[in-house]
Amino acid sequence: xxxxxERFSLAGHAGNMECVIDYPDVELYPVPxxxxxxxxxxxxxxxxxxxxxxxALARTFVGIGYLAVRFNFRGVGASEGVHDNGHGETDxxxxxxxxxxxxxxxxxxxxxxxxxxxxxxxxxxxxxIAAGTPAERLVLVGAAAGKWAMADVxxxxxxxHGETDxxxxxxxxxxxxxxxxxxxxxxxxxDHFFHRKLGHIKTLVTQMWRRD
Numbered sequence: 230x231x232x233x234x235e236r237f238s239l240a241g242h243a244g245n246m247e248c249v250i251d252y253p254d255v256e257l258y259p260v261p262x263x264x265x266x267x268x269x270x271x272x273x274x275x276x277x278x279x280x281x282x283x284x285a286l287a288r289t290f291v292g293i294g295y296l297a298v299r300f301n302f303r304g305v306g307a308s309e310g311v312h313d314n315g316h317g318e319t320d321x322x323x324x325x326x327x328x329x330x331x332x333x334x335x336x337x338x339x340x341x342x343x344x345x346x347x348x349x350x351x352x353x354x355x356x357x358i359a360a361g362t363p364a365e366r367l368v369l370v371g372a373a374a375g376k377w378a379m380a381d382v383x384x385x386x387x388x389x390h391g392e393t394d395x396x397x398x399x400x401x402x403x404x405x406x407x408x409x410x411x412x413x414x415x416x417x418x419x420d421h422f423f424h425r426k427l428g429h430i431k432t433l434v435t436q437m438w439r440r441d
Contacts, residue, residue: 239300239328241321244309248300248325249278251291258294263337263365264329265290265297266322268346270371272305272312282343282370282423282430289431293438295339298329315345315377319352326353341368344397344421348377355380368434371421375401381409387437388412389430391419 235250253261267290269283270276278284278299287297302318303310310317330338342350347369357363367386373379376397382388390402392415399415406413414433419426 238307239325241303241308241310241324243303243311243313243317243321245307246300246309246321246325247278247305247307248298250329251287251297251299253291253294253296261296261333261336262294263296263339264333265295265339265341266325266329266350266364267297267299268318268322268340268342268349269299269302269305270344270346272302272345276345277301277305280343281427283346285423285427285430286341286343286368286370286434289434290339290341292431293435296329296333296336298325300325315348315352318349319356322349322353323356326357337365339366339368340364342370344371345373345377347372348379351380351382354382358383370423370430371397372402372405373397374405379405382411384409384411386411387414387434389414389416389433391415391421391423391426392417393419394421396421 233252237248239246239248267283267286269278269280278301290297301308304312340350354367370389416426416429
């Protein structure tokens with residue numbers, strides 16, 4: 230079997246973290262091209278690492294040769310602890326980053342998130358920038374602008390939003406992106422969960438990686 234998924238537990242700041250790594254096809258990518266850390270939507274509204282958008286992001290990165298790493302935030306699934314409004318979750322992302330880059334040294338790291346996960350990833354990217362080790366690139370789908378205190382993001386961030394999103398209105402995302410001059414890719418007719426539109430996310434991210 231050329232593709233595989235590894236499930237494991239990692240000791241976190243608030244207890245064990247339930248984690249998964251999806252590996253790319255070893256026949257196509259004997260050496261992975263990089264690592265993608267994927268963050269899921271809000272845990273108090275049912276968000277898990279198996280959310281369909283987070284899972285689609287993971288599959289997209291696996292398709293272009295990356296290891297895709299996900300974990301359940303505090304209090305979700307088998308992950309211990311309680312929700313910490315994104316602050317502890319960002320600490321946990323930093324812990325996962327340290328673990329996975331030690332396990333697979335030398336690989337570039339991409340960050341991706343959906344909804345609440347975009348807040349976590351925007352904050353974590355700022356930590357990496359401050360440390361002088363920014364992630365290769367940031368992919369934010371359904372950015373939580375207006376809901377959470379999104380950090381500023383690099384100019385090459387891939388920002389994808391649904392035209393008819395009524396959870397995080399497109400106008401809020403544009404208001405956040407405008408001062409930073411970050412382009413927003415709008416998927417016509419897409420709601421917050423990209424019902425019947427997930428293929429667009431895969432196509433857009435894949436094309437932008439290949440183009441670069």
